[in-house]
Amino acid sequence: MRLFFILILFTSFSRQLFGFIQEPLHHKLHVTLENAPFDSLYLHDYTNGRNLLFAAEKIKPFTWVVAIPDSVVFDFQTMELIPNSSDTASYLSHKIRFITDHSGEQLAVVNIGVDNRDTYIKGRYREQKVFEDGTYFNKEGQELVNSLYCEDFDLIIEDKQTDIAVRAADPLFSWFMDYNGAELSYDDFLNNYIALARKHPDSRFLINSLANNLRQYRSKDDIMAVYNELSNKHKTTLWGSQIERFLTGEFVNLSLRTIDTAFVEDIIQDRSKHNFIIFTASWCVWCREEIPLLKQLYNDLGKDIVFTYISLDEERALPTFRKLLEKDHIPWRTLLAYQDIKRVKNQYFVESLPHHILVYPNGEMEALEVRKEEDRNKLYALD
Secondary structure: OOOHHHHHHHHHHHOOOOHHHHOOOOEEEEEEOOOOOOHHHHHHEOOOHHOOEHHHHHEEEEEEEEEEEHHHHHOOEEEEEEOOOHHHHHHHHHHEEEEEEEEEEEEEEOOOOOOOOOEEEEEEEEEEEEEEEEEEOOOOEEEEEEEEEEEEEEEEOOOOOHOOOHHOOOOOOOOOOOOOOOOOEEEHHHHHHHHHHOOOOHHHHHHHHOOHHHOOOOOOOHHHHHHHOOOOOOOOHHHHHHHHHHHHHEEEOHHHHHHHHOOOOOOOOOOOOOOEEEEEEOHHHHHHHHHHHHHHHHHHOOOOOEEEEEEEHHHHHHHHHHHHHHHHHHOOOOEEEEOOOHHHHHHOOOOOOOEEEEEEEEEEEEEEOOOOOOHHHHHHOOO
């Protein structure tokens, strides 16, 4: 009996001592929205098509705190604040924007993020703006026609190193586009990106945006010039790993289902040859448009270069994709990525479709654009 009570006491003590270890770890986003015309606040994470909603706790007038699980923070790319959660369409039609000055022009920041365990955002209510008859898409890809309601707040920056302050400096970092349409040269953009990375070396947003726009840069040296300005704080993240894999240029040979889905094969089966890999999908109009050009390349070079299609279609779209292959009389080998599309896209830096990579016999890879004459000439010049 004494042993029984000892076991009960030990179990109770263990739960008190170790119970917190089982609780998920969180980052916290602290949001102060002065004079906000709403009482509820939500954080919407729509990274890579997912649709996660986190309710914020109102701790005092106009101030909320939202806990974000570490598992979400690990790979988030696109998060926004919304003032209600009545239905899925509201994620699309009701936004919170932060207004700031950018090169003398007003700029609206919608996407937000976190850098540290505690991240702070502060704004003062400005006005509601309504954009009539907008076209939006839900997570199933269905088209919705609706009005977009934006609750605009003047951004109050108290710490210039916070995530939203860095975004306000250039929300299109590494896009080589200016928010206000200014005509800057490539070198102007590059120098601005280097300077911004030097000014905010610990920014998760900058390394995230760099990793997702690697193909916008003209050379790996240009990428390295920006990357070297960033600290080591986030270089162990998946974005840091993605950048470093791109810089080393080494091809990782994944195995995928064949077109009949009965077998699994390595993407590259003959490493002694050059391999030209084409990422495509049934819904990609531009992929269909380039087929005549690809066929010409295949007819000219198919004896020396191995051509391979990789479909990024979801499983439910595979019947449509197979019909298109038959209709277009595709002569080269086809593999399917439906079982792990996200991993395939990340592994081979697929930012948009169509996407092409050339893999050399030594294992190095290079992104090409077959619509560019200079890139086609690279293929024709291969030994």
